[in-house]
Amino acid sequence: MVEQSNESAFAHEQTDHASAELHHHHSHATASKHIGGHHLLQVENLGVSFSMYDSSDRCFFRARKRTVQVIHDLSVSVHAGEIVAVVGASGSGKTLLADSVLGLFEPNATVTGTIWFDGRQCDARDLERLRGRGISLVPQSSANLDPLMKVGRQVRGVAKDAEDAKRRAALQRELFARYGLEPQVANLYPFELSGGMVRRVLLCCALVDEPKLIVADEPTPGLDLDLAVRALDDLRSFADGGGGVLLITHDIELALRVADRVAVFKDGTVVEETAVANFASPDLLRHPFTKELWRALPDHDFDIPKGGGTC
Amino acid sequence: MLEALDIRFAYPGDRPLYDGFSLSVDKGERVALSSPSGTGKTTLCRILSGYLRPQQGRVLVDGVALPKRGACPVQLIGQHPERMVDPRMRMRAVLEEAGPVRSDLCEALGIREEWMLRHPHELSGGELQRFCIVRALASNPRYLICDETTAMLDAVTQAQVWRFLMEYTSDREIGVLLVSHSPALLRRVATRMVEL
Numbered sequence: 001m002v003e004q005s006n007e008s009a010f011a012h013e014q015t016d017h018a019s020a021e022l023h024h025h026h027s028h029a030t031a032s033k034h035i036g037g038h039h040l041l042q043v044e045n046l047g048v049s050f051s052m053y054d055s056s057d058r059c060f061f062r063a064r065k066r067t068v069q070v071i072h073d074l075s076v077s078v079h080a081g082e083i084v085a086v087v088g089a090s091g092s093g094k095t096l097l098a099d100s101v102l103g104l105f106e107p108n109a110t111v112t113g114t115i116w117f118d119g120r121q122c123d124a125r126d127l128e129r130l131r132g133r134g135i136s137l138v139p140q141s142s143a144n145l146d147p148l149m150k151v152g153r154q155v156r157g158v159a160k161d162a163e164d165a166k167r168r169a170a171l172q173r174e175l176f177a178r179y180g181l182e183p184q185v186a187n188l189y190p191f192e193l194s195g196g197m198v199r200r201v202l203l204c205c206a207l208v209d210e211p212k213l214i215v216a217d218e219p220t221p222g223l224d225l226d227l228a229v230r231a232l233d234d235l236r237s238f239a240d241g242g243g244g245v246l247l248i249t250h251d252i253e254l255a256l257r258v259a260d261r262v263a264v265f266k267d268g269t270v271v272e273e274t275a276v277a278n279f280a281s282p283d284l285l286r287h288p289f290t291k292e293l294w295r296a297l298p299d300h301d302f303d304i305p306k307g308g309g310t311c
Numbered sequence: 312m313l314e315a316l317d318i319r320f321a322y323p324g325d326r327p328l329y330d331g332f333s334l335s336v337d338k339g340e341r342v343a344l345s346s347p348s349g350t351g352k353t354t355l356c357r358i359l360s361g362y363l364r365p366q367q368g369r370v371l372v373d374g375v376a377l378p379k380r381g382a383c384p385v386q387l388i389g390q391h392p393e394r395m396v397d398p399r400m401r402m403r404a405v406l407e408e409a410g411p412v413r414s415d416l417c418e419a420l421g422i423r424e425e426w427m428l429r430h431p432h433e434l435s436g437g438e439l440q441r442f443c444i445v446r447a448l449a450s451n452p453r454y455l456i457c458d459e460t461t462a463m464l465d466a467v468t469q470a471q472v473w474r475f476l477m478e479y480t481s482d483r484e485i486g487v488l489l490v491s492h493s494p495a496l497l498r499r500v501a502t503r504m505v506e507l
Contacts, residue, residue: 089465091435140436141393192322195390195459196348218436221390221462224348224492250437250465253495296470298495304471 038119039077040244041101041135041213046074046113048096048268050106067110071096071268074113078213078244083235085247085255087293088265094248095140097265098217101246102137103127118212132157136211140218142198145190152186155204168208175204179230196223203231213244220254232258252279252293264290312337312373313385313454313486315359319367320351328354331368334505336454336486341477343501344490350507352490353390356458359488360387372453382409386452390459392439396431402442403427409449416445419475421468436463444472448479455480457489461496473500 048071053063071093078084088094103124105111115122117130131137146154155172159165176185179200190198199219206214216235220228235245236258249255255262256279264272264287271287278284282294295303313336321327328351336342344352357363359370361377370377372384389395396405406412406427420441431439440463447455457476461469477500480487491497497504 087465089437089468091438095435142391143393194349195353218463221459221492225494227348228492250463251493252466253493293466296466298466298470298493298499302470302474302499304467304474 039116040080040118041246042077042114042116043097043101044075044114044116046097046100046115047072047111048093048100049110051108051110069268071100074269076246076263076270076273078246080212080242080244081239082260083239083245083247083258085249085252085259085262086265086270087249087252087255087262089250089267089289092265093268094250094265095217098137098215098246098248101127101215102131102135132209132211134211135213135215136206136209138202138206138214138216138219142190142193142195142202144202145198147190150187150189151193151201155186155201155208157205157208171208172204175207178234179204180227195221196227199223200227200231203234207234207238211243213246214238215246215248217248218250219247220249220251228254229257253297253299264293312371313359313488314371315355315365315368316371317368318355318358318365318370320354320358320363320365322354327366329507332507333368334488336488338453338486339481339484341480341487341489341500341502343497343504344488344507345497345504346507348492352507353458355507356387356389356456356488356490359454360385360456362387382450382452384453385456386447386450386454387456387458388440388443388447388460390462392436392443392463393431395443396439398431401428401430402434405431405442406446406449409446413445413449416448419479420445420472437465437468440464441472444476452485454486454488457487457491459490459492462491469496 047069049067049069051065051067054066074097076084076086076097086094086097099105100111101115105124115127117127117135120126122130145151152172155175156165156168159168172186173183176183181197181200185193185197193201200223203219206216214235219231223231232254235247239245247255247259256276259276262274262276262279263270264274266289272285272290274285274290279294282291285291285294295301315332315334318332319327319330344355346352354363358365361370361383377383377385403412422441422445426434426438440460444460461472464472473496476487479485489497489500
């Protein structure tokens, strides 16, 4: 993380958040709350680049290194009590944003920018410490579960003491019941679960830590509509209870159902941040890519942009 | 005609997912399979494409059982592309599993030349899925099973992939069985719906 001076940190806390309709690159929704006068999560000017070997070099041993910039100038913020959906093209770096907030950096990645969590500026070590103790991730892939551990134990996680262990066990049973997972599912291994069941287990893993912020990376594919809505409703009630949710998804229809604000992501940066209400009509959307997304929805025109699209 | 006749399948120690289930997909048809999560849709897709054997019943392609050798005439495009590719192969080698690389297909699905030398973990889920589609089509299947094929793609890419698949399969009279949780997408794509 790049260091920011104390004066600018102070300046940010002095900003009048309530009256400013649009300040430091984002808008506000009615549910947005500034508890303690700051955002729950604020990411400013995030950049992620990777150093890779240049595969066009002919000789394997003399291949030079080059850097590939994947995310640039990305700013997004989450207030307490709201869901911010990040929607965008596949391969535009949405998952990298989640990894950056969690402090999960690949060894060959260079990350720049500032991340604030709950009024504190965080460096990589702080973010690592917050993992599971304030920020929880709902990961994208079923590969994130330990294949050799029964899912009940994975959901309960690591307890601090005997009392905490009891609380976690009770919470795990309650969460399983709420998501329609039968009690005996706790005794199964990940490979015995269907795709939809894995999603629910991953969501339970995040909720059991009772975090302030949930970063959900594609939590719904593979769930049937009913369950997807229930999972998102749970994120909604988590937000209504004062938590914040960064919902990373490509499923705009579902995102619009629960989110307060939508950040549209393309080619490694946020091109437009807009209120959910603006998705009622393409005329209210500013950026051409957002309009393209709107038109491509199966419920709208199922249209692909002229010129072959922007894959 | 792709036919599943009297299929019975149960995972060890569990009650059967289905018993005496039959289904047929005609040439050029796009059949949507719908049922709640965890009721065996993916298992059925794997049975139809020869990855799993049913405990009872048969799978017939144009009246003949699935071949034991060579490319299967029923190709599966799975829900998790990261599990369908060898993690140690570069993407060009992944495509060559189905014969010479079909550049026309790569172009239609927006696969960039620079991705060819990457390993699967260096691509996003959506990018990887396009390779899986090209690989499946390159073996000239007669039937295609699409299990949540576009679930990890954004709306623009989803529309692009499905427009392409619809045109490609109806030109060549390829029968399609598709699974998706989005009713809006099924209404757009499917010609017939089947409940499991």
